[in-house]
Each structure stands twice: as C-alpha cells, then as structure tokens.
Amino acid sequence: MREKGILIVVSGFSGSGKGTIMKELLKQYDNYALSISATTRNPRPGEEDGREYFFKTVEDFEKMIAKEELIEYARYVDNYYGTPRAYVEEQLEAGKDVILEIEIQGALKVKEKFPDTLLLFVTPPSAEELKSRLVGRGTETMDVIEFRMNRAKEEALEMDQYDYLIINDDLQECVEEMHQIIQGEHRRSFRNAEFIEHMKEELKGEKVYVTSILHRLNESSK
Numbered sequence: 001m002r003e004k005g006i007l008i009v010v011s012g013f014s015g016s017g018k019g020t021i022m023k024e025l026l027k028q029y030d031n032y033a034l035s036i037s038a039t040t041r042n043p044r045p046g047e048e049d050g051r052e053y054f055f056k057t058v059e060d061f062e063k064m065i066a067k068e069e070l071i072e073y074a075r076y077v078d079n080y081y082g083t084p085r086a087y088v089e090e091q092l093e094a095g096k097d098v099i100l101e102i103e104i105q106g107a108l109k110v111k112e113k114f115p116d117t118l119l120l121f122v123t124p125p126s127a128e129e130l131k132s133r134l135v136g137r138g139t140e141t142m143d144v145i146e147f148r149m150n151r152a153k154e155e156a157l158e159m160d161q162y163d164y165l166i167i168n169d170d171l172q173e174c175v176e177e178m179h180q181i182i183q184g185e186h187r188r189s190f191r192n193a194e195f196i197e198h199m200k201e202e203l204k205g206e207k208v209y210v211t212s213i214l215h216r217l218n219e220s221s222k
Helices: 018-028 058-066 085-093 104-113 127-137 142-156 171-185 189-221
Strands: 007-012 032-034 037-039 053-055 070-076 079-084 097-101 118-123 164-167
Touching: 007 018, 007 104, 018 032, 018 097, 018 171, 037 058, 058 070, 058 079, 070 085, 070 104, 079 085, 085 097, 097 104, 118 171, 127 142, 164 171
Parallel strands: 007 097, 007 118, 032 097, 037 053, 118 164
Antiparallel strands: 037 079, 070 079
C-alpha cells in the first residue's frame, strides 16, 4: 500500500532563509516536490512553462478560479499568482510530500481548506539577526529594510497559528530538523486511519485463528 504524501506549507519572514532551506531540502532528499505556481505574468528570459511557473492568460486563470482549480491565489502588481490543485493532488497521490512556500494569509487559507496541512514557520533566532541578514544582502535600501521589519512585526502576530517553528541558526541543522518533523508527521495516528482499521480487522481474524488452533490442540491431547 503506497503511502500518500503530506501537504506542507512553509512561511517565514523575509530574510529568514526559508528559500535556501527549501533548495537544500530538495537537493538532499528525493521524496519532496515543490509546488509550481500558476501566474498571469509574462515569462522572464530563461523561464519555462511548467518549470518555474505555469504561465496562464488572465482569462484562463479566472476560469481556474471559477472552477475551484486553485488551492489558493492572490493578485500582486496586476498579476495573479496561485497554486494549482491538480498538480498538488497528483504529487500527493504519487507519495510525494508537497511543499508550498507562501505567505501567512495564503497559508491559513490552505489550512482552512485542507485541515491536515502541516504548517511550518521559519524564523532567525532574533529580530537583531533578522535585520542583520536583510542589511547583509546589500540589495535593498534602508527604507525597504524598515518596511520588511515592520511587515515582520505584523507577521509575528500569526506565528502561533503554525504547527512548528524552525529557528534558522544553522542551515544544515535546519534542513535536517525540517526533514525529521515531516517524517515524524507521517506516523501521526490520524494520517494512518486506513492502516489502523486494517490492523483491527486482521487481529479480529487472528483471534478466531488462535482459538481454532487451541481447540485442535486440546482435541489432539485427549
């Protein structure tokens, strides 16, 4: 009996290192699939349909919304972005653990629709370290960094909505910790209802079988 995969949502502050953790997780283990989003924006040079994104027209995307073919979606800078349901379900049925890297509001919407979703939140060990990492990128102005820090204050209010916190202090330790959490999640009893029922039925039959053997042994000893 092939085990079905788990739907996992990973969120975190900008600068928490969640993207790097995802890359390492996928590189080191082969039982994960990173969900591919659909978008209405134009492909950038080097991007391919079905690899970076599923590129859609606005009309096609809105049809997907109407048909409830998206797990979640949002609109940013005049473009739609969303998670196609079919791709995710296909990977889960194939036994892959599917990871969605999305922001908090999207994560909570996914949890609402799919209560069995595992929510993981990535954070640096301190606010000071978060700011240091944002400054250390060297790619953003102080105004942008302050905006991201203020956004982090708002996001921190929802951290307790997540199942686990991943404190990113050491990359390899974080990757291993995330992998172990997900693997442990597979053994949760509510995810193994079919196996539990199968075991119950087998044991019912086993009781009859043992009784029959004892009866035969008693008969033969007379």
